[in-house]
Amino acid sequence: MEIKVIAKSSGDSPYTVSFFFEGTKVFANCTCKASEFNIMCKHRIALASGDPSMLYNQNEKNKLDKIVKCIQKTDLEPLVSDFNQIRVSVENGQKRLKQLKRLISQKMQTKT
Numbered sequence: 001m002e003i004k005v006i007a008k009s010s011g012d013s014p015y016t017v018s019f020f021f022e023g024t025k026v027f028a029n030c031t032c033k034a035s036e037f038n039i040m041c042k043h044r045i046a047l048a049s050g051d052p053s054m055l056y057n058q059n060e061k062n063k064l065d066k067i068v069k070c071i072q073k074t075d076l077e078p079l080v081s082d083f084n085q086i087r088v089s090v091e092n093g094q095k096r097l098k099q100l101k102r103l104i105s106q107k108m109q110t111k112t
């Protein structure tokens with residue numbers, strides 16, 4: 001089975017990401033520059049992990065849900081699951097670091 005979605009681009013034209021599900025295997029192609037050089041791009045990683053902020057068009061959210069469901073049936077599932085848990089931890093850690101920097105700077109005043 002093949003599912004295509006359009007990914008956001010930092011430039012003008014969005015990219016097409018195609019996922020191919022064959023048994024427990026997943027293949028993914030992208031039309032971006034990194035992919036041209038055979039480098040795994042952020043578009044494929046983000047969309048495989050179900051990140052809706054990478055979608056060019058939020059109308060494709062249902063397609064992304066389908067990709068996520070299909071990935072759950074593949075050998076990528078434990079890795080994507082771990083990836084998403086760690087991403088949440090890192091994001092929470094970054095928020096907490098920001099708060100702590102603010103609190104430290106409030107307590108540690110410049111001596112005049």
Ligand SMILES: [Zn+2]
Binds near residue numbers: 015030033041042043
């Ligand atoms: Zn890409």
